[in-house]
Amino acid sequence: MKKVMFGFVFIVIMVGFAFFYLENSKKNNSYSTPEEALSNVKNPKFEVLKIIDTKLYDRVAYVFYYSEVGEAHKNYLAAGRINKNKYGWRFDETIGVGNLDENNIGMSSGNDDYIVGLVSTEVEKVKLGDHEATLITMDKMKAFLFHNVEANLMPQTDFEYFDDEGIELSY
Helix, strand or coil: CHHHHHHHHHHHHHHHHHHHHHHHHHHHCCECCHHHHHHCCCCCCCCCCEEEEEEECCCEEEEEEEECCCCCCCCEEEEEEEEEECCEEEEEEEEEEEECCHHHCCCEEEECCEEEEEECCCCCEEEECCEECEEEECCCCEEEEEECCCHHHCCCCCCEEECCCCCEECC
């Protein structure tokens, strides 16, 4: 009976230590702002050169920033997906939006419940079915973000683009 009791106490202690370790890990990797969480990523997939914009949702933030791929400076747009927990903001993943080149206008990619892409500066609204995208303005083009998109819409790319007068544009 003492062996069973000792085993039970040992298991409870081990579970307690595991819980303490996991909570402490969350606390140590959480920051007060999404931008700070992105800036503290070790060995990022895309280096943060300049933060452009942050889009906040309920418990998720997307931090859009310039990066570089190859020789050119600030030639790539990336975004960090940052989740909010009880200790602050914690980095989740890096999203490669694309090279900032006019040939990539109209291109998009997505994962889980979001879609990102690039459009020209004349676009003022991007729609996918009933969903309207959030736009991120840059110097020579814009990016768009659909957050919380249903999984069945992910493979679709039937985007509708509109200018400031509501006239539909084609790509």
